[in-house]
Amino acid sequence: MSPILTPPRIPGRRFLHSPGPTPLPDAVLHAMSQQPMDLADPRVDANIAACEDGLRRLLNSPAADVFFFAANGHGAWEAVVENVADLGATVLVAGTGHFSESWAVQTEALGRQVLRTPWREGWPIDASAIEQALRDDRGHAVQAVFAVHTDTASSLSSDLAAIRRAIDAAGHPALLVVDVVASAGAAPFDMDALGVDVAMGASQKGLMCPPGVGWVAVKARGMAAARANPAPRFYWDWVRRRDDLSYRKFCGTPPQNLLFGLEAALGLIFSEGLPAVHARHALLAGAVHAAVEGWASAGALGFFARDAAARSVSVTTITVPPGTDVEALRSVARERFQVSMAGGLGPLAGRAFRIGHLGDCNPAMVLGALGGVEAALRVQGIAVGDGVTRAVQHLAQGAA
Numbered sequence: 548m549s550p551i552l553t554p555p556r557i558p559g560r561r562f563l564h565s566p567g568p569t570p571l572p573d574a575v576l577h578a579m580s581q582q583p584m585d586l587a588d589p590r591v592d593a594n595i596a597a598c599e600d601g602l603r604r605l606l607n608s609p610a611a612d613v614f615f616f617a618a619n620g621h622g623a624w625e626a627v628v629e630n631v632a633d634l635g636a637t638v639l640v641a642g643t644g645h646f647s648e649s650w651a652v653q654t655e656a657l658g659r660q661v662l663r664t665p666w667r668e669g670w671p672i673d674a675s676a677i678e679q680a681l682r683d684d685r686g687h688a689v690q691a692v693f694a695v696h697t698d699t700a701s702s703l704s705s706d707l708a709a710i711r712r713a714i715d716a717a718g719h720p721a722l723l724v725v726d727v728v729a730s731a732g733a734a735p736f737d738m739d740a741l742g743v744d745v746a747m748g749a750s751q752k753g754l755m756c757p758p759g760v761g762w763v764a765v766k767a768r769g770m771a772a773a774r775a776n777p778a779p780r781f782y783w784d785w786v787r788r789r790d791d792l793s794y795r796k797f798c799g800t801p802p803q804n805l806l807f808g809l810e811a812a813l814g815l816i817f818s819e820g821l822p823a824v825h826a827r828h829a830l831l832a833g834a835v836h837a838a839v840e841g842w843a844s845a846g847a848l849g850f851f852a853r854d855a856a857a858r859s860v861s862v863t864t865i866t867v868p869p870g871t872d873v874e875a876l877r878s879v880a881r882e883r884f885q886v887s888m889a890g891g892l893g894p895l896a897g898r899a900f901r902i903g904h905l906g907d908c909n910p911a912m913v914l915g916a917l918g919g920v921e922a923a924l925r926v927q928g929i930a931v932g933d934g935v936t937r938a939v940q941h942l943a944q945g946a947a
């Protein structure tokens with residue numbers, strides 16, 4: 548029998564502190580454990596409408612079109628590329644590290660040209676480089692600017708208002724497309740106030756659902772670009788999906804049980820209140836940052852994010868000394884102390900580990916995770932100062 552079907556008993560719960568997938572609230576699990584429905588059942592349409600409305604409310608964009616895909620974040624990236632850029636057309640990808648580069652590589656694989664702004668390790672997006680690149684594009688060949696709000700690998704969040712100002716200052720008509728995979732439901736994001744034309748995300752992080760639903764929210768200029776775009780496409784086509792029939796909206800059968808979960812998760816977010824959700828994430832991130840400062844006082848560990856103001860509320864990337872076996876550290880944390888955390892990605896592989904602190908998370912969970920990580924660091928002989936005490940102090944001083 549597979550270890551998934553007959554897992555070895557562990558007492559209590561293993562704490563999941565990867566930055567996605569994140570733990571599922573009981574209400575989401577319960578909502579998903581229903582029988583699917585026949586496609587003409589009016590509850591199917593009501594569930595889809597609740598998910599669409601909930602996302603519009605989360606993003607503060609009441610008039611946006613929302614499209615869901617039975618896909619992960621890469622699927623939603625693909626949907627963006629296929630709709631906003633014609634074959635052979637150019638997009639500008641703002642450098643944030645691993646995730647901007649992955650999106651750029653996928654965009655090139657789909658037959659589009661990519662301009663990249665440089666990425667400086669430890670720093671968020673350089674809006675002035677975007678402005679310069681767009682000023683240099685006198686013929687307005689660039690059809691869209693792709694920006695990752697929170698790069699889950701670097702754990703840096705970028706200033707989207709500055710990016711909007713950069714595009715406007717250059718007087719460039721490019722669409723602004725933002726990846727909020729790692730920030731939606733964790734950090735403030737006001738699509739309309741920021742002048743974002745397209746936002747894309749996925750279910751498995753701040754939205755507290757299993758992986759499997761990718762989505763885009765598209766405003767009028769984004770829809771106009773999709774309508775004018777002759778590039779061949781079918782499953783991802785926003786124009787084809789703009790339909791009242793749920794079967795057409797989903798280009799086939801909707802992933803119903805995931806959508807039951809998503810409706811429940813959005814309900815949890817709004818019953819807590821969006822400002823309270825953001826404040827909770829900021830408080831918990833502050834506790835993790837306090838712990839990292841404590842650990843780093845012994846000289847071995849450090850923050851990857853050099854710009855403290857840009858450290859994300861979702862995840863923290865912690866650098867380790869050369870030669871550290873990060874996979875062994877993760878394994879001790881997971882198997883001995885029941886704390887799952889993530890490793891370094893892309894250029895940070897082997898150089899860092901990451902603690903996720905987003906989604907269905909509270910102070911006790913964060914303290915437990917930090918305690919487990921600190922214990923694993925000590926077992927592995929990595930010099931650390933007292934981090935957990937600093938996190939406790941941060942939470943004790945924080946807002947109720």
Ligand SMILES: Cc1ncc(COP(=O)(O)O)c(C=O)c1O
Nearest residue numbers: 619620621646697699728729749
């Ligand atoms: C910021 C960001 N964008 C896109 C993705 C890709 O999402 P997925 O792994 O669901 O394809 C991720 C995944 O972690 C991410 O963190």
